[in-house]
Amino acid sequence: MLDPIIYAVPVFLAMMAAEYAVERRRGEPVYRAADTISSLSLGILSQLVAAFSKLAALGIYTLVWQHAAIWPLPADSAWVWVGALLAYDFCYYWLHRMGHEVNILWAAHVVHHSSEEYNLSTALRQTATGHLFGWLFYLPLALAGVPPLVFVVVGLIDLLYQFWVHTRQVGKLGWFDRVFCSPSNHRVHHGQNDWCLDRNYGGILILWDRLFGTFTEERDGEAIVYGIRGQLGSFDPLRANLHVYADLWRDIRLTRRGSDKLRVLFAHPGWRPADAAAAAPKPAWDLSRFERYAPPLPAAWGLHALLQLAVLIAFSLHFLAVVPSLGLGAGLAYAGLIGAQLVALSRLTEWRPAALRIEAARWAAGVLAVALSPLHGWPWLVLALASGSSAVWAVWALRAMQRGAALPVRRSAPPAA
Ligand SMILES: [Zn+2]
Numbered sequence: 001m002l003d004p005i006i007y008a009v010p011v012f013l014a015m016m017a018a019e020y021a022v023e024r025r026r027g028e029p030v031y032r033a034a035d036t037i038s039s040l041s042l043g044i045l046s047q048l049v050a051a052f053s054k055l056a057a058l059g060i061y062t063l064v065w066q067h068a069a070i071w072p073l074p075a076d077s078a079w080v081w082v083g084a085l086l087a088y089d090f091c092y093y094w095l096h097r098m099g100h101e102v103n104i105l106w107a108a109h110v111v112h113h114s115s116e117e118y119n120l121s122t123a124l125r126q127t128a129t130g131h132l133f134g135w136l137f138y139l140p141l142a143l144a145g146v147p148p149l150v151f152v153v154v155g156l157i158d159l160l161y162q163f164w165v166h167t168r169q170v171g172k173l174g175w176f177d178r179v180f181c182s183p184s185n186h187r188v189h190h191g192q193n194d195w196c197l198d199r200n201y202g203g204i205l206i207l208w209d210r211l212f213g214t215f216t217e218e219r220d221g222e223a224i225v226y227g228i229r230g231q232l233g234s235f236d237p238l239r240a241n242l243h244v245y246a247d248l249w250r251d252i253r254l255t256r257r258g259s260d261k262l263r264v265l266f267a268h269p270g271w272r273p274a275d276a277a278a279a280a281p282k283p284a285w286d287l288s289r290f291e292r293y294a295p296p297l298p299a300a301w302g303l304h305a306l307l308q309l310a311v312l313i314a315f316s317l318h319f320l321a322v323v324p325s326l327g328l329g330a331g332l333a334y335a336g337l338i339g340a341q342l343v344a345l346s347r348l349t350e351w352r353p354a355a356l357r358i359e360a361a362r363w364a365a366g367v368l369a370v371a372l373s374p375l376h377g378w379p380w381l382v383l384a385l386a387s388g389s390s391a392v393w394a395v396w397a398l399r400a401m402q403r404g405a406a407l408p409v410r411r412s413a414p415p416a417a
């Protein structure tokens, strides 16, 4: 059976196109090319890793279910499905809440929050390291006897439900906002304003938040500033996935006391050992001085990068379709190649001085990989189109650079005197 995500992707893309059309008509720009590419790249990367990691997570679940389930529940009962969905959503609430309240879990979840925009593409911004500890929170379902098939399907329903709530184009929905996770209450969840922090964790039901005291309604007339405190300042998908782990590792190395080294992992994000904070101070956070990370990107390069992303989406869907029949080595090589292309693409959207060289290397690696692989037919066609696009934009960029109009600027360059 094909991975169900493959069927969901065209629906995601169509809904994003519809949202884009609505925002254009309303004159409220909420899509930026570089941010959208970053979010979709993170979604792809998370699926590339999940192709391997979810097998391990599901394997553990199945083992526990086989050997420790208290009573076996039948997969052909509607009550089991409804109960499992509710129970899954309850476990999700706690996983998500701990994902905001415990450093080592925040390190995995932060990816979903580092976009400074809020639109349907933000929903696809998913962690690549979530399977490290996420499986722990669903073991109660295995112990209760929920069969693995039911667990996988209700998990998918819970995840897919959350796609549509990532939009600014749907306002308040009255009673719905107080029962279900909705665009209004999930906007609050993505805010970095004081009143938004650590609120509204529910996946399908927001009732859990009302039950456990973490619910906050969206405030009329108070603009939400999206993103995280401690700005990422990068579109690199690897950095987005690893930056909090790196921060924790730095503090573990810097702090002297053994108990503090352990506490770094389990404390609330924001807590740091005093000696580590003194040795590597962070700039004070000030919402009034917040500026979105938006390095200038010529529109033509943004369009080119979007086209390249479309090519990588096509290859990612192909990867998901064939990975079950590939050996581990070939699967990892295929995933690694797409991942490397995504990282290179992020350099392009950051409009680094090396953008042109990186683009040439990316193009050469893509041609070489398809030439060496046993793939025939459509991959060549897609690659030919992508190469054509690369060639056109490279010529455009070179000419623009000759005119001195669009030279990539080093972000750290001192201002002209
Ligand atoms: Zn969250």
Ligand SMILES: [Zn+2]
Pocket: 112, 123, 166, 186, 190
């Ligand atoms: Zn979200």
